Amino acid sequence: MKIRNGRISALAALALAASMALTACGSDSEGGDSGDGGGGDVAITMLPKNLGNPYFDTSTAGAEKAADEFGGSIDEVGPDAASPDAQVPFINTAAQQGVDALIVSANDPEALCDALDEASSAGTKIVTFDSDTNPECRDLYINQATSEGIAKAQVDLIAEQIGDEGEIAILSAAANATNQNAWIEMMEKELADNHPNIELVDTVYGDDDDQTSFDKTAALLQSHPNLKGIISPTTVGIAAAARYLSTSEYKGKVALTGLGTPNQMRDYVKDGTVTAFALWNPGDLGYLAAYAAQALVDGDISGEEGDTFEAGDLGEFTVGADGVVLLGDPFVFDKSNIDDFDF
Template identity: 75%
Template sequence: MKLHNRRVAALAALVLSAGLSLSACGGDDGGSGSDNSSGGGDSASGTYVFLPKNLGNPYFDTSDNAGKAAVEAFGGTYQEVGPDQASPDAQVPFINTAAQQGASALVVSANDPEAICDALNEARDADVKVVTFDSDTNADCRDLFINQATAEGIAKVQVDMIAEQIGDEGDIAILSAAANATNQNAWIDLMKEDLAANHPNITLVDTVYGDDDDQKSFDQTAALLQANPDLKGIISPTTVGIAAAARYLSTSDAKGKVALTGLGTPNQMREYVEDGTVTEFALWNPADLGTLAAYAAKALVDGDVTDGSGSFEAGDLGEFTAEDGVVLLGEPFKFNADNIGDFDF
């Protein structure tokens, strides 16, 4: 695997070469493979179905468009399907349809760790390879999980940023996505452990949920500030939530008084960094995540990864290794006023 700093340095080029767009992709948007496939096995004729938590989410638009570019590069056929709203069982009918239509692989960001398991295992019984990315299911419901970064690393970077921004003391709150989101809850538990062990003067006073809905996240931010007049900072480990919270803070009396950090994309957060609402936030590259997920699915279809283990090439990202059913992308990257202009996704 290439080192993280090499991926960061090449990020702008990767995004441009993938031809990414932040517009939503409809369920009918598929692409047929080219004749100069670099893959072996059945990957050149296979169909790869990407199933995000919900359509119209800029984060998944970016990851799925990169996945599309990767699938087309190795000669497969790409499809994106998904619900309009993220809910625990909303992905089930799309999984069933993909299996019935003979998809080679499903690439899924799970809204719930268990609600889609039966459908995924039925798909696997029909010889559909299942890759989860961003948000995992239970391990026995998929073949590989593409982990954007270790949960510990994601939690730590967010706690470190808020601690620095509020002088390592004061009340903070967390604005999360759905209450049952696997990745969000894992990060929050680890953030609580880090705060308790290393930041005794910071108090987590509340955790609220915006369900990855812009308006609800905006309203939850307003409610947090009203209920906690001494609030010093907010962590939002979700791209929808942090952008909505920044939008609220940018025109409120709390701008410059309440720090906001978490996980966001540069294009969403640029104006809020430039106007001083947000000092620093973090994320991995969702384009890299989508690319890696596509190549991991290809490796499963080709038989290069079996029983959760094996090595494979992921295009320009280089070589990766699957161990115990997990492939690790890398470490989170911090965006701030000094570097945000270098990125476009």
């Protein structure tokens, strides 16, 4: 079994389609029609929001581990910048190649649907992970945790760190990112219902770009001199914000939490810039997404509510309403445990 992990830029997408058209699994050799319970290796294309993002590097590594276990191949492709339009050529290429399954973290809930529908019509199984499309545009969504659970974990952390009162702001990713907007909506509700003394004064967008997120952090602190805390529900954003805070006058005065990876945040936790933050294991998320894709391709499940499948070391999972499979609850990282993790 060969693992292919080619990181392909947006500029190369059309060239890829011309040079590799119809050479992947799904041609006349092995594996095209996969409803027969599996015939040959499962060929999967993995399309994160953007390449060069440590979060997605980890999720792809998890998918590769799963593919190695069940006998499949992973091709990681994607744009350099997180935008819906930039993902479309890669979806089209996957459909033209006839891959068995496409695993996508969507940059927009609707903008990808036409391309995904065409891929589905060509026989490709569609699995979203991390950030969903509209349910009718895919077969399954692998959800890292419920929006309510993620929102509550982040609000609870910031509330604890600022004494449950004062001004806070949110530093998000792209303004149209499905998962970010769902979490922000739930955070607003959680604040209104259970934290009346915390005021959300601003929400800004760093577009999952390090420098933009760094600059937005600086602007937030200048615009809101009484700011006591920042929530950044994006791994790029929280690391950029921590980098700014760590060398500023606000270190130790303005709390920062959100969603990050231990390897990104370790130094900032140890130097006191950040007390605690949350995340699931993105490696597990990619691992689960790959096993879900295999189960669809092999015909073990159809994506209907109540379907069950085995996901290697993670055990058995059940498909919920609207084709959603839930990984689990977010985990809180702090100084006491961060060295126990490496991703």
